[in-house]
Amino acid sequence: MNKLWLLIGAGIGYVLGARAGRERYDQLADQANKLWTDPRVQTKxxxxxxxxxxxxxxxxxxxxxxxxxxxxxxxGHESLAADGTYENATGSYSPQDGLQVDESKLGPTDAFRPDGDAQA
Structure with a gap:
């Protein structure tokens, strides 16, 4: 019984809200249309x-x-070619020449060498 009254109340609220909602929507749409067609707005x-x-x-x-x-x-840059060569800022690799390391570009401080020894 309580669910029935809830459904009836929700239905009445929906009908009344929809009527008032449509009227308010029409008012807002008219105001927006007037604003948009205002010559000052169109100039901007x-x-x-x-x-x-x-x-x-x-x-x-x-x-x-x-x-x-x-x-x-x-x-630097990084590239991988179809022939298996690879290049980036710290060196390159090719199947023919092997690994080539550019020790001058091993980071901002060059504190470590590629062999793991810290520079003194």
């Missing part, structure tokens, strides 16, 4: 559209500059 919209390509170009240039800056801070 047109200004933003005209400036968008310039802003996009500026942002693209800034991003490219930042990428170049980060690339310049990286000490």
């Amino acid at each position: 919209v047109e200004e933003a559209k005209a400036k968008a390509p310039e802003v996009a170009h500026t942002l693209g240039e800034q991003a490219k500059a930042k990428v170049d800056e980060v690339k310049s801070k990286v000490t």
Whole structure:
């Protein structure tokens, strides 16, 4: 019996809420439409559209500059070729020549050598 009253109450609330909700939605939609069609708003919209390509170009240039800056801070590159050769900032490997270590690029301090001995 209690579940029945709960369902009836929920149904009445839904019907009344839906009617009031639709009216309020229509009011908000009308206000939004009036705001959007206001000449002052449309002037700003047109200004933003005209400036968008310039802003996009500026942002693209800034991003490219930042990428170049980060690339310049990286000490080397890494590549793996189809023939089995491998190269990075600290050396390279090829099936013909074996492992080649560039001891001058072993990190920011070069405190340790590849053979495990600490430099004095």
